[in-house]
Amino acid sequence: MQGLLTIILVLPAAYALYFAAQVSRHVKKGADHLDAGSSLTDWAYIFAAAGVLIAGLGPFDHLRLVATYGFQANMLFLSFVCMGLAGALFQKRLWLASQIMDAKSPGEVFARYYDSPSIRIFMLGAAFLFAVPLASYLLSEAADLLASASSGAISRLSAVFYIGIFTFIFAGLGGWRALVYVTAALSVLMGLLFIFLGGLIITVLGDVALFHGGLKVAQGVVADAIPGVIQFSGGLGRTSAEGGLWTALAVLSFAVSAVGIAISPNFSFLGLTTKPSGGFAFSQVWVVAGIGAGLLMCLAPFIAAELESTKPDAFQALFTKLSDLDGMAGAALILMLLSGLLLGFAYFAISGANIFTIEVVNRYLLPRMSGEAQRLSSRIVLAVTFVLIVLISGFVPSLGSSFAPLAAGISVQLFMAYLGLCWMPWLSRSAVLVGMCFGALVVFFTEAPGLILFDKLFVPLPWGRWPLTVHSAAWGLLVNIFFCLLVAIFNRKGAERAHRDQLHDIFARDHKIAFGGRAAQGAKWSLTLLWAFLAIGPGAVLGNNFFSKPIFSDVDVKLGIPSLWVWGILFWVIGVFLVWWLAYKTQLSVVSTERLRLGELAEDPRFVTNARQPQWLKRLVQRLSNRPAQTSRAR
Amino acid sequence: MTDREMTDRELKSLDRHALVMALWLGFAFLAVTLLKLGIDHANWWALGLGFASVLVGFIAHVLINVVFKTLFTPKEIALGLFAFAISLLWFGLAVIFYPELRLSLFLPIALGFLALTAAVIFTMITWLGVRDAFESFDIIRRFGPEKKR
Numbered sequence: 067m068q069g070l071l072t073i074i075l076v077l078p079a080a081y082a083l084y085f086a087a088q089v090s091r092h093v094k095k096g097a098d099h100l101d102a103g104s105s106l107t108d109w110a111y112i113f114a115a116a117g118v119l120i121a122g123l124g125p126f127d128h129l130r131l132v133a134t135y136g137f138q139a140n141m142l143f144l145s146f147v148c149m150g151l152a153g154a155l156f157q158k159r160l161w162l163a164s165q166i167m168d169a170k171s172p173g174e175v176f177a178r179y180y181d182s183p184s185i186r187i188f189m190l191g192a193a194f195l196f197a198v199p200l201a202s203y204l205l206s207e208a209a210d211l212l213a214s215a216s217s218g219a220i221s222r223l224s225a226v227f228y229i230g231i232f233t234f235i236f237a238g239l240g241g242w243r244a245l246v247y248v249t250a251a252l253s254v255l256m257g258l259l260f261i262f263l264g265g266l267i268i269t270v271l272g273d274v275a276l277f278h279g280g281l282k283v284a285q286g287v288v289a290d291a292i293p294g295v296i297q298f299s300g301g302l303g304r305t306s307a308e309g310g311l312w313t314a315l316a317v318l319s320f321a322v323s324a325v326g327i328a329i330s331p332n333f334s335f336l337g338l339t340t341k342p343s344g345g346f347a348f349s350q351v352w353v354v355a356g357i358g359a360g361l362l363m364c365l366a367p368f369i370a371a372e373l374e375s376t377k378p379d380a381f382q383a384l385f386t387k388l389s390d391l392d393g394m395a396g397a398a399l400i401l402m403l404l405s406g407l408l409l410g411f412a413y414f415a416i417s418g419a420n421i422f423t424i425e426v427v428n429r430y431l432l433p434r435m436s437g438e439a440q441r442l443s444s445r446i447v448l449a450v451t452f453v454l455i456v457l458i459s460g461f462v463p464s465l466g467s468s469f470a471p472l473a474a475g476i477s478v479q480l481f482m483a484y485l486g487l488c489w490m491p492w493l494s495r496s497a498v499l500v501g502m503c504f505g506a507l508v509v510f511f512t513e514a515p516g517l518i519l520f521d522k523l524f525v526p527l528p529w530g531r532w533p534l535t536v537h538s539a540a541w542g543l544l545v546n547i548f549f550c551l552l553v554a555i556f557n558r559k560g561a562e563r564a565h566r567d568q569l570h571d572i573f574a575r576d577h578k579i580a581f582g583g584r585a586a587q588g589a590k591w592s593l594t595l596l597w598a599f600l601a602i603g604p605g606a607v608l609g610n611n612f613f614s615k616p617i618f619s620d621v622d623v624k625l626g627i628p629s630l631w632v633w634g635i636l637f638w639v640i641g642v643f644l645v646w647w648l649a650y651k652t653q654l655s656v657v658s659t660e661r662l663r664l665g666e667l668a669e670d671p672r673f674v675t676n677a678r679q680p681q682w683l684k685r686l687v688q689r690l691s692n693r694p695a696q697t698s699r700a701r
Numbered sequence: 702m703t704d705r706e707m708t709d710r711e712l713k714s715l716d717r718h719a720l721v722m723a724l725w726l727g728f729a730f731l732a733v734t735l736l737k738l739g740i741d742h743a744n745w746w747a748l749g750l751g752f753a754s755v756l757v758g759f760i761a762h763v764l765i766n767v768v769f770k771t772l773f774t775p776k777e778i779a780l781g782l783f784a785f786a787i788s789l790l791w792f793g794l795a796v797i798f799y800p801e802l803r804l805s806l807f808l809p810i811a812l813g814f815l816a817l818t819a820a821v822i823f824t825m826i827t828w829l830g831v832r833d834a835f836e837s838f839d840i841i842r843r844f845g846p847e848k849k850r
Binding site: 076078081085107113251255258262269391392394397398602 | 719724727728730733734735737744746
């Protein structure tokens with residue numbers, strides 16, 4: 067098996083190295099190393115975006131969740147429809163704003179629009195959480211998987227080092243463009259292997275475990291129903307929820323956290339470096355909400371039923387079963403899981419490093435660098451990032467796993483900032499900032515790191531992780547919205563508003579959205595909310611019995627599969643239609659460059675003041691760079 | 702290293718190459734896995750799906766050519782022909798040396814190869830026309846004496 071495992075790992079590695087070399091041979095402009103000259107094509111975005119969103123959510127963990135909690139956890143895959151909706155709402159306008167302001171990264175767009183370096187710092191913080199703790203967690207999982215699949219022939223630590231060093235070499239050589247190509251290829255591979263394994267389990271393995279014995283869920287968990295709208299539990303680590311964790315509000319709040327991945331600086335950076343013609347809409351509707359959500363929704367229970375959720379190495383039983391059938395089948399399972407983990411690790415780490423280079427090194431530390439110097443600086447930042455990740459994954463994996471969940475939670479606190487930039491000019495800088503800060507604090511104290519810190523330093527908090535079965539991201543967003551609106555009431559107008567209105571005037575003049583009349587506009591938003599209520603909100607509990615014990619009838623219908631599964635699939639189909647309606651028909655994601663004036667606001671003094679290098683930083687860099695010269699003169 | 706912009710042509714060519722390779726990486730791995738499963742377990746379905754994977758990969762490649770307005774590159778043709786020839790050779794040798802073992806699989810594999818050949822010929826005819834498609838194989842004329850014009 068080790069030989070086969072080596073061969074299947076060498077294949078994608080060779081692909082990655084080959085394209086890194088090809089890109090490095092073709093791309094001569096140093097600055098393109100960081101952002102591919104903002105000319106990535108649609109296909110690269112379409113495949114890479116789907117892969118990154120799936121990897122961000124973690125297919126590996128989700129299969130385990132479905133194995134542990136049954137069909138209540140399977141409803142979480144509807145989060146992909148929410149990610150598609152969030153993409154439709156923001157991606158196009160963010161891209162347009164970046165073109166109008168001539169900004170290269172998400173932080174730069176927001177900092178210029180709100181005229182605030184604090185928002186840039188917040189975004190950098192969010193990008194860091196994705197780039198280091200989340201990437202460390204994914205690398206650590208990949209190393210565990212590799213060590214287990216090779217029966218210890220490759221140790222966990224050496225797997226961490228090999229993968230880390232290889233990814234650094236490939237990224238340092240090929241830069242952003244090579245990374246996106248490889249991410250896209252791994253996404254295709256992961257998708258095809260997922261279909262293959264699902265099909266194999268259904269057709270070849272004999273008795274399908276899902277139909278013979280069902281999912282082997284944890285004790286006390288209701289496998290085929292959502293355990294209520296809400297449970298008044300203290301949260302994970304305090305009191306356990308009866309019947310399972312995934313209540314309707316847990317599913318809804320999890321979807322909120324999934325939106326955090328779709329609006330994270332790391333993911334937005336992919337959109338900003340693309341030259342879209344129809345890629346945004348296609349990706350959101352057909353690939354993310356359509357194929358991605360559908361495949362996981364329909365096939366994940368079959369795979370999850372073969373896992374042993376109670377054991378730490380849940381995949382071992384399935385791996386052995388598949389390997390007994392054929393070595394290649396076992397290898398396909400490992401390759402599918404590794405593709406998801408490695409593409410997530412590489413993408414989040416490298417995008418974070420590139421964002422840091424653009425927003426801190428190129429802007430504040432060493433502005434006006436030549437292309438070659440930018441390439442070098444990006445490699446240095448990349449090296450530091452990889453050293454951090456490898457050290458965390460190799461020696462303190464618990465640090466990565468406890469901080470990783472903060473990434474999506476903190477990132478979703480940018481939601482109001484996105485709303486302000488794209489749709490609501492009356493959301494002021496202070497409103498957005500206050501909301502973000504309070505929201506982030508609430509996320510911190512409803513997740514493991516905050517709870518541990520408070521428990522150790524002061525007294526144990528009365529709540530645990532995700533109190534009342536509501537995800538920390540949603541707690542944070544609730545508080546965020548409250549404070550943001552409260553502050554916005556008092557400073558909706560003024561000079562700041564005039565500054566922000568410039569961008570919205572351009573949107574209204576050149577990039578109108580076909581919302582239709584008042585009734586059509588109302589229908590679009592109300593149908594979206596209705597879908598959210600029934601699919602992932604409190605209304606989802608209706609799905610527990612809707613198809614097995616129809617209302618207004620005493621007859622029990624023998625479906626053969628749980629009613630909740632049918633409910634989920636039905637609302638997935640409706641969800642795809644909804645995203646299609648918003649993305650294509652309303653043209654929320656259809657980009658037209660006909661009336662786009664590049665850099666229209668780039669020269670506006672209010673939009674460039676934020677780009678200046680602070681004097682204290684300038685003096686510090688000068689002092690540091692002059693020191694060796696002075697020392698040698700003294701000698 | 703110079704700080705020069707990549708030309709549109711270079712970018713397009715690199716982009717197409719990456720897309721082709723990305724799709725083949727997935728489809729080829731899937732095809733190999735399915736074909737191996739099919740041969741080891743004498744399973745017609747797996748064999749059929751294996752050939753179907755190659756066929757879908759090929760169709761995807763043709764679609765890429767249509768979108769990028771290109772033809773197959775000489776390297777792609779060479780690689781494709783080499784892989785096809787090696788597979789045919791392996792099949793022929795297997796039929797000769799292990800007739801009893803491989804007899805059960807002769808029909809699905811032969812049908813698979815036929816389907817692939819038909820797909821290639823169909824593509825050539827629709828893309829190049831009957832005359833040009835035939836001339837692509839007309840080695841006698843290509844290596845023969847120069848025709849006087």
